[in-house]
Amino acid sequence: MPRYFIEVAYKGTRYSGFQVQNNAITIQSEVEGALAIKFGQTFQLTGASRTDAGVHALQNFFHFDTQADLFYQQYNKEKYTQQVLYSLNSILPGDIVITEIFEVREDQHCRFDAVSREYKYYIYRKKNPFYKDTAYFYPYTINFQILQEAASIILTTKDFTSFAKKNTQVNNFICTINKSEWVQENNFLIYNVVANRFLRGMVKGLVGTMLKTASGKISLEEFAEIVKRNNNNNTDFSAPSHGLFLVEVKYPTI
Template identity: 60%
Template sequence: MPRYFIEVSYKGTNYSGFQIQHNANSIQMEVEKALEIFYKQKFELTGSSRTDAGVHALQNFFHFDTELIIDDDAYNLNAILPDDIVIKRIFNVNENAHCRFDAVSREYHYYLYNHKSPFLQGRAYYFPYSLDIELLQQAAKEILGHTDFTSFSKRNTQVKSFLCRIYTSEWIQETDCLIYKIKANRFLRGMVKGLVGTMLHTGRKKITIDEFRAIIEEKDCTKTDFSVPPDGLYLYEVRFQKFDQVL
């Protein structure tokens, strides 16, 4: 049966997350609803990268199978969808292509700002404290030397492995925001928020780099600070090496 990918972008503030859930609104639910209205039949979507409640995405993907001939009907579907969800394109792929298992990397960005701004509220984390950028960079570099991130996975997760290959981990300053960028083959539940929250303790000199390293090595999530809000977290990019010619 023909398979299609849907590339989406969304502001996650009003949603309980990416994946469909009982008694809560999600990105998947809204996209499935729009597809059903436009094509007059139900679709079962498979998601690429789950994002938690309130987390945004510049790029994420679904796939679905159908015997219908699907054109790139993004314009019509976007007229049905809420303003905070956008379908960028729909395109045909090989019937064995899988938007979750064929992804070779995901990249997240976390945005902070330290001067009150009505234009950044809800889209970044207001953090009005002094930070030692050099210490933040040292912490980010430390992450590159590890593969077991048990300490940065929230409890009640169903994953069998806590191993992740980190390709990029760095802090950069862009105009009004301090941004943490991390790219890896996979991420654990709450992992980016846990890394950011705990690194901020190094940037404020509440813990040392050695203590940060120890938190990673202890494999104990009770030592990690997951408290940073989802406002500043964005799924920035999902890469599919197999499909570079179409993605």
């Protein structure tokens, strides 16, 4: 059966997360609804990365299988695909956009075949009404050098039990972090992290606890101990979701 990937971007402010939930509006429920209206049939989507409520994405993916020949009904396949995208995006609300739909191998999986995910967390220091939905206002004193040192400590472990929220249902807490750094860019302080996988609440836990360290509430030694301790009793998950963006999901053949 043919399999298709859907690439999406969205502002997550209004949504209860990425994956479909009972009695909640999610990115998946909106995209499935648009597909059903366009093609007159139901679709069951599988997601690549389950962003939490309020988290945004510049790139995320779904895949689905269908017997229907969705995109080859006219001679000019590219033109027809663009018509499909236009129609779907006309149905979707303005804070979700489908950027691509394309056929892949029948065994290609948008979640399990992804080799890395990249997140960025945005912080702004001076009050600005245009940033309030997409970055965290943090006007307190921060030691940038300590932030960088804390980000480097994160690279020394693979067990992120300390940064997963309680009742996270996974087989293990092992993640391979390939990049962990803070940068200052224009009016933002940005945490950039790349890994093969992320746990529920992990990036917000990392950011909140690093900010606690850089603000002098705990020492770097205490931060390192939290990383090694493998429990989340002293992890700070208070960083709000609206500062977090899923930037890229990478595949070996996409």
